[in-house]
Amino acid sequence: MTQLGTTLDLDDLLVIREDNKESGVVTLTLNQPKQFNALSVEVLSAMQAELDNIAQDDTIRVVVIQATGKAFCAGHNLKQMRAHSDAAFHRALFQQCSKMMLTINHMPQVVIAKVQGIATAAGCQLVAACDLAVAADNAKFATSGINVGLFCSTPAVAVSRNLPRKQAFEMLITGEFIDAHTALQYGLINRVTPAEQLNQTLQSLITAITTKSPMAVKTGKDMFYKQLGMSVEDAYDYASEVMTDNMMADDVVKGLMHLLRNAKQYGKCANSYNNNHFIA
Numbered sequence: 001m002t003q004l005g006t007t008l009d010l011d012d013l014l015v016i017r018e019d020n021k022e023s024g025v026v027t028l029t030l031n032q033p034k035q036f037n038a039l040s041v042e043v044l045s046a047m048q049a050e051l052d053n054i055a056q057d058d059t060i061r062v063v064v065i066q067a068t069g070k071a072f073c074a075g076h077n078l079k080q081m082r083a084h085s086d087a088a089f090h091r092a093l094f095q096q097c098s099k100m101m102l103t104i105n106h107m108p109q110v111v112i113a114k115v116q117g118i119a120t121a122a123g124c125q126l127v128a129a130c131d132l133a134v135a136a137d138n139a140k141f142a143t144s145g146i147n148v149g150l151f152c153s154t155p156a157v158a159v160s161r162n163l164p165r166k167q168a169f170e171m172l173i174t175g176e177f178i179d180a181h182t183a184l185q186y187g188l189i190n191r192v193t194p195a196e197q198l199n200q201t202l203q204s205l206i207t208a209i210t211t212k213s214p215m216a217v218k219t220g221k222d223m224f225y226k227q228l229g230m231s232v233e234d235a236y237d238y239a240s241e242v243m244t245d246n247m248m249a250d251d252v253v254k255g256l257m258h259l260l261r262n263a264k265q266y267g268k269c270a271n272s273y274n275n276n277h278f279i280a
Contacts, residue, residue, distance in 0.1 A: 010031070011031075013031050014030075014031060014032060014040075014042055014043045014046045015028055015029065015030060015031060015043065015046040015047055015050060016028070016029040016031050017029075017050055019060075021059070023061075023062075023206070023210060024059055024060055024061035024062065024210060025060070025061065025062045025063075025064065025206060025210070026054055026060050026062070026063050026064070026109075027063075027064040027065075027066060028047065028050055028051075028063060028064070028065050028066070029066050029067060029068060030043065030047075030065070030066070030067040030068065030072075030073060031067075031068050032068075033067075033068045033069025033070070033071070034069075035074075035077065036069070036070075036071035036073070036074035036118075037067045037068070037069065037071055037072065037073045037074065037123070038073070038074050038075060038076060038077040038078070038080075038123075039073060039075065039076050039077065039097060039122050039123070039126070040076075040077035040080050041077075041080065041093060041096065043077075044093075044096050044097055044100055045096075047100055048096070048099065048100050048103065051063075051100065051103045051104065051107060052103065054107065054109060055103070055106075055107035055108065055109070058108075058214075060109050061109060061110070061209065061210045061214060061217070062109060062110050062111075062112060062206050062209055062210060063107075063109050063110070063111045063112070064111075064112050064113075064114055064202065064206075065111060065112070065113050065114065065126070065130060066113075066114040066116065067116065067117070069117070070117045070118070071117045071118045071119075071123070072113075072115045072116060072117050072118060072119040072123055072126075072127070072139065073119055073120075073122070073123025073126055074118065074120050074121070074123055075120050075121025075122040075123045075124075075125075075144075075145075075155075076093065076097070076121065076122050081093070094154050097122055097125075097154060098154055098157075101125060101126070101129040101157075101158060104129045104130060104131070105129065105131075105225050106225070108218040108221065108222065110131050110132065110209050110217060110221060111130045111131050111132075112130060112131065112132045112133065112134065112202065112205065112206070113126065113127045113130040113132070113133040113134070113135075113189075114133075114134055114135075114198065114202050115127055115133060115134070115135035115136065115139045115141075115180075115189065116135075116136050116139065116195065116198060117136075117138075117139060117140075118139070118140045118141075118142075118177075119139065119140070119141050119142075120141070120142045120143070120144045121142070121143055121144055121145050121152055121155055122152075122154070122155055124141050124142060124143050124152075124155055124159065124171075124188075125143075125152070125154065125155035125157075125158045125159065127141065127188060127189065128155070128158035128159045128161070128162045128188060129158045131221065132190050132205065133188065133189040133190055134189065134190060134191045134192075134193065134198065134201050134202050134205060135180045135183065135184075135189045135191070135192055135193075135198075136180065136192075136193065136194065136195035136198045137179075137180050137181065137192050137193065137194055137195065138180070138195055139179075139180045139183070139192075140177045140178065140179055140180070141171075141177065141178050141180075141183050141188060142171065142175060142176060142177040142178070143155050143156070143159060143171050143172045143175065144175040144177075145175065146172065146173060146174065146175040147175040151172065151173075152172055155172075156168070156172050159171060159172065159188070160172075161228070162186075162187050162188050163186045163187055163188060164186070164187070167186045168186075180192045190205070191205065213251040215246075215249055215251050216246065216249075216251060219242065219245075219246055223238070223239065223242045226238065227239060
């Protein structure tokens with residue numbers, strides 16, 4: 001794990017980590033701009049080590065994944081892939097990448113992609129795997145493997161769980177780029193902003209998360225991903241148990257007491273609402 005402030009030359013680092021202990025935000029920066037921040041075996045290993053470490057730290061609330069240079073991430077390192085003709089290497093590579101994507105989903109922190117440029121193939125998969133994503137209005141996205149005869153099968157897993165079916169399949173089967181506004185419309189990203197306002201837009205999203213109960217955010221992320229794989233009936237049963245446990249937490253008790261006190265101060269205005277209005 002490498003953090004800013006060490007004696008290492010930052011230009012030599014595959015992934016730069018920066019911790020803001022005051023806000024509870026960690027930024028991981030893909031740092032191979034000349035390779036368009038491709039996900040080589042080495043980059044995936046560096047990212048996995050950082051994510052595993054972060055997942056164990058309760059003081060960290062949000063993780064931002066960003067990149068240096070013109071590209072966010074151009075997918076796998078094709079030069080490295082071409083240097084290996086054996087199926088065992090490629091199988092291990094795709095499994096390694098899938099593990100990293102799943103780690104993003106399973107870790108308790110909210111992970112946000114900050115996209116300043118192109119995101120293609122496994123780079124588009126990385127955006128889709130993140131819990132949330134903000135993008136500059138000049139960013140572009142594609143699952144372009146089909147253009148060289150390789151269907152983006154592993155990116156399809158994340159992309160198809162973000163986009164409506166027909167839009168996801170169109171991206172996968174044509175390999176064509178979509179712009180940031182189309183990505184927003186499709187549901188691949190959450191917010192689009194002019195490039196010069198990207199940091200401000202990111203910060204507003206971070207603030208909206210970090211001002212919420214840490215317990216509620218952690219519980220909510222875990223619940224959200226688990227219920228996606230369930231039938232509607234099972235999901236409701238599971239959600240009811242999670243919400244019951246959540247209601248017993250001190251954070252909720254304090255939050256409700258504060259809310260009800262504020263409502264009482266409004267006097268007659270508060271009478272137009274019943275208590276259920278203030279609860280989920």
